[in-house]
Amino acid sequence: VELIGCSTGGPEAGELIASLNDHCNLVELFLGANEIGLRGCVELGKLLRKPNSQLNELRIDGNNIDDDCIEVLASALRANNRLKIVSLSHNNSIDSDSITAAGWKRFSAVLRDPNCALEALYLSETNIDDVAAAEIGSALAENSTVKILDLRCNESISPEGWSRFFEGLQNPESALEDVDLSENEIDDEAVEAMSDSFANLRHLRRLHFDGNTSVGVRGWQAFANLLRLRIASLVELDLGRNTISDEAAVALASGLTDCQSLRTLILWSNSKIRTVGWRAFAAFFQKSVLEVLDLSLNRIDDGAAVALGN
Secondary structure (H helix, E strand, O other), rough: OOOOOOOOOOOOOHHHHHHHHHHHOOOEEEEOOOOOOHHHHHHHHHHOOOOOOOEEEEEEOOOOOOOHHHHHHHHHHOOOOOOOOOEEEOOOOOOOOOOOOHHHHHHHHHHOOOOOOOOOOOOOOOOOOOOHHHHHHHHHHHHHOEEEEEEEOOOOOOHHHHHHHHHHOOOOOOOOOOOEEEEEEEEHHHHHHHHHHHOOOOOOOEEEOOOOOOOOOHHHHHHHHHHOOOOOOOOOOEEEOOOOOOOHHHHHHHHHHHOOOOOOOOOOOOOOOOHHHHHHHHHHHHHOOOOOOOOOOOOHHHHHHHHHHH
């Protein structure tokens, strides 16, 4: 059932969701961009608690979910072992209450629950703060089911908060395969913490890291070390829209040389890479088994073009 942007809120939302309780074969429910409120979340909780519920995917993006709502949902999620996909993205309204660190702590209990069945978690643009980031990271350290994690555009997390998130994410049993950290305030120290924690992600296949413009040479060198020594399963890497310099490019190209599983590399809009950096990447491209390569919107001069062409 898809009811996105239907201006469904208040009592109407509760009544609508309550009407779905009799539909035992409901598999997907999309309620994005509505105002379902606490009443709607209570009815969602009842739906999730039904023993014969077949619901596999729940998307409640952009609904101004607050702590009271998340407490109700978290309790219901712990009683449900069928739901695989949850999206809480875009719950970041500045005009109403949003989920605070206390709410995220309640939600983190779902990830810690040994009966957790969640495999995909979408939390982009959710006003997660540093305390909540650390809580979610440590909860994921106890989780072995989540494969997809989307934390794009959480600029409310400071570089220190990201470091705490990565430091908490130390889980050799992690199932994470696809991680999106695009457009965040991740700096060099946070990348160093990420390099240490991601060493445990044995199943990681896709990493989206575009738009992290606070990362400097030291951070990219740590990132390169992660690629060189610790990620043997990576097939897709997105480094677009970053501020990668020639020195950083040389380090990354060296790290990528040992990443033999990589099939897709995205480097679009990295205007600080010049001839030296592109020549280093060209040397890597000659030895790689890449199938998809995006170099659009870059400053590639004649010398770099010749090296890349060769």
